[in-house]
Amino acid sequence: MAALNVVPFVSVDNMMRLVHAAGIETMLVRLAAAIAEDFSRWEAFHKTPRVAAHSAEGVIELMPTSDGTTYGFKYVNGHPKNAAGGRQTVTAFGVLADVGSGYPVLVTEMTLLTALRxxxxxxxxxxxxxxxxxxxxxxxxxxxxxxxxxxxxxxxxxxxxxxxxxxxxxxxxxxxxxxxxxxxxxxxxxxxxxxxxxxxxxxxxxxxxxxxxxxxxxxxxxxxxxxxxxxxxxxxxxxxxxxxxxxxxxxxxxxxxxxxxxxxxxxxxxxxxxxxxxxxxxxxxxxxxxxxxxxxxxxFAIEDFSALRTVRDLLAERPFYDDLDLLADPDDPRDLFGMLMRAGPPRLAA
Amino acid sequence: MAALNVVPFVSVDNMMRLVHAAGIETMLVRLAAAIAEDFSRWEAFHKTPRVAAHSAEGVIELMPTSDGTTYGFKYVNGHPKNAAGGRQTVTAFGVLADVGSGYPVLVTEMTLLTALRxxxxxxxxxxxxxxxxxxxxxxxxxxxxxxxxxxxxxxxxxxxxxxxxxxxxxxxxxxxxxxxxxxxxxxxxxxxxxxxxxxxxxxxxxxxxxxxxxxxxxxxxxxxxxxxxxxxxxxxxxxxxxxxxxxxxxxxxxxxxxxxxxxxxxxxxxxxxxxxxxxxxxxxxxxxxxxxxxxxxxxFAIEDFSALRTVRDLLAERPFYDDLDLLADPDDPRDLFGMLMRAGPPRLAA
The missing domain is CATH 3.40.50.720 (NAD(P)-binding Rossmann-like Domain)
Structure with a gap:
């Protein structure tokens, strides 16, 4: 069993490896199958409009959804002027989480994944x-x-x-x-x-x-x-x-x-x-x-959900991810402070 | 200048190092100062209610806010039954981003940081x-x-x-x-x-x-x-x-x-x-x-915003972070596919 503090993270580099290992067309077919499956159970999903922060330069959006068992969201920006500065107009990353515990189970780049989905x-x-x-x-x-x-x-x-x-x-x-x-x-x-x-x-x-x-x-x-x-x-x-x-x-x-x-x-x-x-x-x-x-x-958010769960499933076959030390995990859940103190410099006896 | 694909990531381990390096009481004082400053310019912030996904077991929330220059959000769960299984009732992570480009500038654990703020x-x-x-x-x-x-x-x-x-x-x-x-x-x-x-x-x-x-x-x-x-x-x-x-x-x-x-x-x-x-x-x-x-x-989300920007500022003094390869960064922003292909296996000439 994985340590409770660790969440798998798929970097851009690992996403590219994953796509090539699976084969880009196979990946597209798998994504389409997951999207078809999730669209076919449309009413199982909690749907909310995007949560958008607009500015003169562009927009930053959060796109959450959940099927009651798994929760996912995507962060995505849209900044038309970025290309002129060598940046992407749209970049994205996403998170999948377990509804039962609220713990994230996957963090991944989603610029490439969004293009694919x-x-x-x-x-x-x-x-x-x-x-x-x-x-x-x-x-x-x-x-x-x-x-x-x-x-x-x-x-x-x-x-x-x-x-x-x-x-x-x-x-x-x-x-x-x-x-x-x-x-x-x-x-x-x-x-x-x-x-x-x-x-x-x-x-x-x-x-x-x-x-x-x-x-x-x-x-x-x-x-x-x-x-x-x-x-x-x-x-x-x-x-x-x-x-x-x-x-x-x-x-x-x-x-x-x-x-x-x-x-x-x-x-x-x-x-x-x-x-x-x-x-x-x-x-x-x-x-x-x-x-x-x-x-x-x-x-739409459900497409991102389908994409996130497809990546999660692919990682079970091909471990192209890093471990991200994202979640505090004290031995005693009530002793967050003790965990922090034990990580500190040793103290002299009084 | 940092590579465009890279976002600083503060793990739980690095957050503990950062707190100890700054001193826990100094950290609390700095956080309070940032919160006081941001609360004093309250009307500069775009405020939205939390975006909550409720279930029988608990809740997963996204808490975004922005001051027009910087955008931040926190992912946080609340699952009372987690403690019985050795998990935290509440865990959190957060992201700070540049409103002008939409690019994330910080990803960090926020379980400890939320306790502090x-x-x-x-x-x-x-x-x-x-x-x-x-x-x-x-x-x-x-x-x-x-x-x-x-x-x-x-x-x-x-x-x-x-x-x-x-x-x-x-x-x-x-x-x-x-x-x-x-x-x-x-x-x-x-x-x-x-x-x-x-x-x-x-x-x-x-x-x-x-x-x-x-x-x-x-x-x-x-x-x-x-x-x-x-x-x-x-x-x-x-x-x-x-x-x-x-x-x-x-x-x-x-x-x-x-x-x-x-x-x-x-x-x-x-x-x-x-x-x-x-x-x-x-x-x-x-x-x-x-x-x-x-x-x-x-x-409230503005407190998290203040905490995120305090961490960002502390990292400038003490680099307790890892580089996260989070954002696709093709040489030509329009050539995302070319970036993907160049990362693939070499192909034989036709």
Missing amino acids: TAATSALAARHLARPGSRTMALVGNGAQAEFQALAFRALMGIDTLRLHDIDPAATEKCRRNLARFGFHLTACASTAEAVRGADIVTTVTADKRNAVILGDNLVGEGVHVNAVGGDCPGKTELAPEILHRAGIFVEYEPQTRIEGEIQQLAPDHPVTELWRVLSGEMPGRRDVREVTVFDSVG | TAATSALAARHLARPGSRTMALVGNGAQAEFQALAFRALMGIDTLRLHDIDPAATEKCRRNLARFGFHLTACASTAEAVRGADIVTTVTADKRNAVILGDNLVGEGVHVNAVGGDCPGKTELAPEILHRAGIFVEYEPQTRIEGEIQQLAPDHPVTELWRVLSGEMPGRRDVREVTVFDSVG
């Missing part, structure tokens, strides 16, 4: 919302999330053809270079219009921090599935509202998406379907091959 | 609420918090005489033994009535998880200051309501204390004074030598 969620949704037999995806926005989306859609959907576009050609080149070794048919496209040509699925994952029209109404043809990942906070959207008006819209957690998602452009009573109802079989996903579907993804 | 807050309040010249304190409840209270009251108030009582004589004996080296006049008392005899200050810090009357009305004479620390959640109180009806009542943050504190026994409009108004000079503390005063302490 976001992509796994997108591909999981697309399995239920994209046309069967989809092979080609347009990837509009070729930043930090792009390659994760590509691999998740390959692992879960069989996507083998990618049409890349970014307003910055250097981003597209980076994405193309990173994905070259994975055997996709890759086309760098000069415009969004070119990228969406012939695509079964259109993934928008830009970093534009305004209500922008990344995807115009005329670019979305019959039967296309739009995986809208980049619009994820108030005032930041990517889709022309006309697309939403003619699409079947699927969201993670409606109260949160009304504020943060593409649907902030719609009337508050515009019908949407929560993805968990599709995953649990309660509601249909795509209705026919001509329907336009939109997954309006903003990221 | 709770005691520092009590003694700070008593400086404004207890009779000048107070020397004798009754300490009712001799568990994990007791010795910290004793040392804080000595360091900040000059208390040199302690009258100890606990329903479990072994707890009193532990407390007496731990405090023996500090030069107090110590008396172990067989009852609360005996303990409060002649006391200028009565500190109640029991672990009883019910609405209990630890301190009956007849035990609190004129001019006494009651430092009520143990009643700190709904359904857990220590004082006979009659004491509250004839006392000047001081609280940390009224909306929270109405739910968690002794005053849950009173009408919701019963007048109380927030401590920060006393510390900032806006409101009087004790009015005369005959007044009974009560500090109804439940613990």
Whole structure:
């Protein structure tokens, strides 16, 4: 049995080792399976809105949830100007804890893990919302999330053809270079219009921090599935509202998406379907091959919970973690002070 | 300049080293000074209620706050049954972050730190609420918090005489033994009535998880200051309501204390004074030598913030921390995937 003071900690370095040891596509598949399982038992979770501290520079959020047995939370920031200073726009770490004792059981980096779980969620949704037999995806926005989306859609959907576009050609080149070794048919496209040509699925994952029209109404043809990942906070959207008006819209957690998602452009009573109802079989996903579907993804605490428990399970197979001396553990729980004193310098007899 | 991926981490071991290096009483004085400073600029803080996940076994809480420049939060659990299994009833850890970048700047154990800051807050309040010249304190409840209270009251108030009582004589004996080296006049008392005899200050810090009357009305004479620390959640109180009806009542943050504190026994409009108004000079503390005063302490996020920033400042003088590889830091912020791939096994040329 592990010492009570010690909590496993997964550093960025160990997370990378863990992903490579498991295999990145296997990891994405496992994450998607955990998310599907947790979404299917949606009502077991205690759901709270994010707890956000906003400032002029960005936002710091805590995203807690619990299934009654295990508790998890993620700390995540969003600071658009960070990139200019060589920092990540979004960084994250998370904690899993035992509800019965309140003791943390895992502390882990979550910048990489969030990128993986976001992509796994997108591909999981697309399995239920994209046309069967989809092979080609347009990837509009070729930043930090792009390659994760590509691999998740390959692992879960069989996507083998990618049409890349970014307003910055250097981003597209980076994405193309990173994905070259994975055997996709890759086309760098000069415009969004070119990228969406012939695509079964259109993934928008830009970093534009305004209500922008990344995807115009005329670019979305019959039967296309739009995986809208980049619009994820108030005032930041990517889709022309006309697309939403003619699409079947699927969201993670409606109260949160009304504020943060593409649907902030719609009337508050515009019908949407929560993805968990599709995953649990309660509601249909795509209705026919001509329907336009939109997954309006903003990221939800249960996805982080699923990711945290997946990492915990993986660590049982591959111990890529350090022991963190995080919890005071006096021999007698009432004698915290005695523990402190015994750690101090010896005292002379009086 | 430190690497961007690294966050200083203070383990339990390093926290103990830090406390001993600074000196425990000096540490308590520094904490009280930071709390006084932060309470005096109360309106600069963004205050939110705790975010609590309740279960049959206990509660897990996140306590965030921010002054617009620095953000802090504490994770803390409360699980009364833990002690029976050799675990702490309350454990905690905390994080300080830079509001401008959203990057964490400190991760630290907070079980010990919370014990210290709770005691520092009590003694700070008593400086404004207890009779000048107070020397004798009754300490009712001799568990994990007791010795910290004793040392804080000595360091900040000059208390040199302690009258100890606990329903479990072994707890009193532990407390007496731990405090023996500090030069107090110590008396172990067989009852609360005996303990409060002649006391200028009565500190109640029991672990009883019910609405209990630890301190009956007849035990609190004129001019006494009651430092009520143990009643700190709904359904857990220590004082006979009659004491509250004839006392000047001081609280940390009224909306929270109405739910968690002794005053849950009173009408919701019963007048109380927030401590920060006393510390900032806006409101009087004790009015005369005959007044009974009560500090109804439940613990508040700003105290944790003050404690976190005190630790951060101490680390600049004494580097008792480890580097935690917590934040993904790719050379190009948009190339998170490339960072992951470069950490992987080398690939054969195609």
